[in-house]
Amino acid sequence: MTVRPLLTVCAIVLGNGASWADDAPIAVEIVPVEERPLTFEIKLTGTIAAQDSIDLSFPAGGRITSILVQAGDRVTGGYALARSDNVQQQQALVQALAGVEAAEAAEQQAAQAATRTAGLLQRGVGTRAAADAADQALAAARGQLESALTSLRQARRAVLDTVIRAPQTAVVTARWAEPGQVVGAAQPILTLAALTRLEAVFQVPDTPQLERAAGVRVSLAPLERPGVELTARVTEIAPLVDPATGSVTVRATIEGPFDTSLLGAAVQGTLHMPAGTGIEVPWTALSAAGQSPVVWRVEPDGTVAIVPVEIERFATGRVVLRSGVSPGDSVVGEGSQLMFPGRRVVPGKGR
Template sequence: MKRTCLAGAFAALMSISTAFAEHDAIAVEYVTAVEQDMVATIELTGSIEARDSVDLGFRQSGRVIEVLVEEGDHVARDQPLARLDSVQQEQGRKVAEASLAAARAALAQARQASDRAEAMLSRGVGTRAARDAAAQALSEAQGAVERAESALEQANRAVSDTVLVAPDDAVVTARNIAPGQIVGAAQPVLSLAELEGLEAVFQSADLPLLDKAMGTQVRLEAIDFDMPAMTGTVTEISPLVDPQLGTVAVRAEIDNGDGAIELLGAAVRGHMRISTSSGVLVPWTALTRHGDGAAVWLVEGEQTRLVPVEISNFGDKGVFLSAGVEAGQVVVGAGSQLLYPGRGVHQATVLP
């Protein structure tokens, strides 16, 4: 009799609990978990440089007598930029010209002597030895003319090398000489930037994410001045760490940067978004605590079940999960903080 009473009481209690749960069902947000790429944001600082630049120097040492350009000047191809004192080179050219004239005169005489010796031999009044000697003298005279022509060519080149000219249309970005200064051969004296193409150069820590940055679009913004909105594309990542700075160089070619020479040297900040891997995305509101870890409420019909999850990453739009929930499953978003085991739910038309 006692056992029958207890069974009846338990059945009544379960009936009341079920009725209470059904009566206590709340409206919550249903969210379908989706698989998305996880995107990391990297922010770098750097400066704008010319995509193609060159340091110029004279081919020979000497004293600078004239500098024809200033920093910021636009120059055309083959335009003179600076000059060295060319007195010695001019004297050398005059000596070479005189030597060539003398060698040509000697050649003319040797040719006449050779022709005369050949004619005398053909008439039988000359000797083979005389003809051979005249031919040898002619050959030596021809060699002397060739050497004199080569010497004059070198003298002309030495004179032209006293004038530094622009290799292409460009803008002067640095000037390191002044009239009266003594410069060495190949010493950089002027820096030029070509007018076509700019790039943003950043110094970054050696981040693992950089391995996936090639071809990534970079949004650029100026640090200390107003600049129109610009974007670029990562074209080069240095494979080696700079031993002095401890960073790697990242270069991004600026889209439509042709002709914007006034931006050279400007400090900029670059923003990159790099896809790292994929995960199951759920909203922030779906997360709840379960013991020492995280969990979400999984919707199963009109009931919910608390499921432990592993968080892989945090994003702007929600939380990426690596375990616990699969793409396509429905979880509770807004309203999850009001749930407890066994409480009924239904989809809300207005978010709680």
């Protein structure tokens, strides 16, 4: 940043004998000096990823007959993604249906027998033992029917399990198997990225500042989408250093509406780390007297006075001062190159 040189004018006498100090006030930018929270910015480069990842597999092992998606495909909830050989499951379903039909017939016969024996007992021509036996047979038949219905539900579930379906709207990020391959139970076939939340993932050198990064705001700029700006918050800092890279993984959840097409995009992030409080002035307020930085302070009578300052650091468009001015003071911003001690100023846009 270039520091403006001080224009030193002790006295300039006009043709009528008046000095510049006696001339009309000049309109300049007058900036109030305030103490405000400061941030220390760290530039990062990473990628946008899904916050939730889903691995899909077949509950039972078997031979894959088809995989209907490729990596990068976007799918909706319920969409069929892969199928496995279901011949055995279909046969088991047919047997289960036959078992239910047989159990229903047996239950109906037992119910009819129980009704007859109860009627005979009421008329006095039957025995209690026969009625109790009929009731026991009915209870057993009903138990068999319930067992058959359970087997039917399991058989239907097994047929449905030969098809992998998307649980929700997502993007396929990995395909781990191919048609014709024999896989085991719960062996991953596809990996999906849920589109409910996106996050930025960075690999950051291990520094002490990371201890204060949790919850810090991050400004994101996708490298392939100029002009697009996103905001995120740091939600996770890996407790261990990756031995392969010597870096720490930092994750920041993207806030507000986001474009799901950004999944996998490279992104530049600016981590706004809190750095206490300090006094900031615009860079236009900074001048120099010899080798020393100075600002023009506006006095209560509307004149300006030169004040040496000590610079803490530079920020984009701003200068952080360590000393020289205090909260409640006012300094000249735009137009400071026109100042000299005692010159009168009024608020304006500067020159």
